[in-house]
Amino acid sequence: MGIRHIFRRKKSKEIAKDRLKILLISDRVNCSPEMMEMIKNDIAKVISKYMKIDTQTMEIQISKTGSKGQGKTPTLYANIPILDLHTK
């Protein structure tokens, strides 16, 4: 990551998008980034009991709409890369 920063300054539009994504999650559900981090850690802990997962790259996100449509229910998405299905 560090190397990328040295060679290529991140364009401000990417910074804006990243900031907004995080900001809107907490705006939409009234839930702070700290709380999201705690939820993420707890999910990781539970899943880790059963299989080996990549906790570094896993992501969780609350989205306002289920799909790109008119739905109104917020949905929690978790993207958890599995490293090994048969560890335990």
Place this chain on the structure above:
Amino acid sequence: MSEVIVVTSGKGGVGKTTTSANVGTGLAALGKKVVLIDADIGLRNLDVVMGLENRIVYNLVDVIENKCRIKQALIKDKRHPSLFLMPSAQTKDKTSVTPEEMVKIVNQLRETFDYVIIDCPAGIEQGFKNAIAGADRALVVTTPEVSAIRDADRIIGLLEANEFKKIDLIINRLRPEMVKRGEMMSSSDVVDILSIPLIGIVPDDENVVIATNQGEPLVGNHTMAGKAYQNICYRVSGKEVPYLELDKTISFWMRMSGIFHKN
């Protein structure tokens, strides 16, 4: 068949009033009967943008307080015979009107007009609640900036909570050359974030300032913003039109700047 449209944004200064004036004027030019309501009580501006500030006798609050009939408060536009403005009061504040009173006025106007367009004040308080009370659909105006998008997202949430079935997005003041450099979010970036249907992209255009100086909406003229507003009017009225090629102007400007600063 009449439709009540609220133009809103949350954040101030993103172009709600300019959008209201241009969409209203453009729809009237398409032959529709249109009334524009300035719902920003205490800070009225739509009259100035429309160039009708010298013709105000009665206003919205006078109608609500039964000091005059609706018809007496309506100002006929100087360019389009089917366009009217209901000005706001400058000396009152937002608490002079309740959502119920707005609904009553809007429903009366519905009988005579094809489109009732409400220019919403900034913020999410009483003025916002009044402006959205009688509306069927919303045009949410934002610029490609973090603060405006955040506020637009909040507004969209509130409109959804109020059971708006049709919420469309207008991205205002887009600068294609900055998008190309990666220093401004593109229209698709903004649509991705807000996830509501896009109904128009208006490029940043100095002609908007000139038009406001003159009190003449620029919809339909040869300027980029004028064309963009014209397209929005078509789409609002249900006609599908392709998006402007904003890139064309950039490549032109890029070529020009290439000539001037050769390095």
